[in-house]
Amino acid sequence: MPNINIADKRGRDAVVKAESVRIEDPVRYLGPRGNASYTRRILKSTIDHDHDALSKEADSPEALAVALTESDPDIDVERFGQFLFHTSRVWIGSDDEPVFSIKQLEEIRNPLGEITETRDRERVEPNVDGDIPLSWTGTLIPRREAIRRYVFASKLQIVHVNGLTYDFLHGMAKELDKAKSLLLLGAGKSGKDPLVFRRGSVPYRGFLEGRTRGDSYVLLLHLSNMELKLPVDPDATPVDAS
């Protein structure tokens, strides 16, 4: 649950909490007799049993095929099928050995999938809980318009941490509820930067929505990194760059 340093219309700021509103998977699976079931990660193969390793050992593809049918060199019956716990993710080189020093590049592609630039990887620093609070930009977008302009992929509920911040956030929610609008929040000195929650994570535009019901309130931070609009060429299919 991240902290958020946020300022109101008057420029007063406070550090409050942002809670997840995601609902956990509503489906669970039971075993055949109604007992609980659990998922386990299982070993299927290791790097010294993959196609490249076996090909090196065999003289030819034909010899490998014969070995596969006669002696199952691709299967280690002692180990395959064992449960895996506490695994780590590592980088390996073309020799299948771990690599301890890497450099990363970003290959930029346009909407048609064409490479436009290659550069060193940039990792943006978090900016939601620093010395500079998220600023109240004053840009209000009516709810009706907001859902037709932006795709809100994620959201966080801003909540108070004590009595003082309750008054502070309730006041913001009340004002936004009255306006029936979402407020654009900006980060950084300029107050225009997108919001970054963790180093190198996706930057999002933040839109604050408020609702009140008596003494209770909802202050929702809607996060968007995409507009609801047609592509430049709606018929074009971009190259998958995943």
Next chain:
Amino acid sequence: MARHLTFEHAGNEFEAELAKVSREHLYGSVRILTRDANDGRCTTATLASDGRTLIPKGGTALGYVNTEGDWITRDELQPMSLAGEPLSEVPSSFDAPILLDETVDETTLLDHSVRLCYRLVVDGELPALFRKALDKDSIFRFGFSYRGGIGHDPAFVYASEEALWMLVTDANDVRFVSLEQAALCGTSSIDDETDDDSENEDGLDFGML
């Protein structure tokens, strides 16, 4: 090949083609390339807890076991709701017309997180009553399942000035809080992705994200 959904509104049916719209379509994408000291290409692998066994991509699988650690096959599993009630399978939304009979307000839509965004391409005219409802800013909610399976995802159909949209979403648990309900512990859900840059006409640059 694009697939078609059939919708039914006020007794009138119409077909629409699903055209997925994503960040890659609008702004392009960023691919991360990893190199070693000799500029050789690197890939990721899994290192087992023994510190020696390297597992390639695709070298692990997930399986279900019971409390004794015995294997359970997929067809032996019984899907249940969190309340403990058995869940039945639903058909794919492509198998039958989708009834558009529930409208919601903007706040309801804003309570959901959008997972997939589709442009609905209709060949010909929309039914007059449906067009009229869209012109009045109606937002239609229905349950959507691409392949069929356990449960539907909440989906919404509405129009902007540019197009007719269908958003497939995840519901969220948004609750009013009062003075006594100060912050509880939890986790945020901001996923890692990669992006690129482009310009936006009203000064809000989404491409830079």
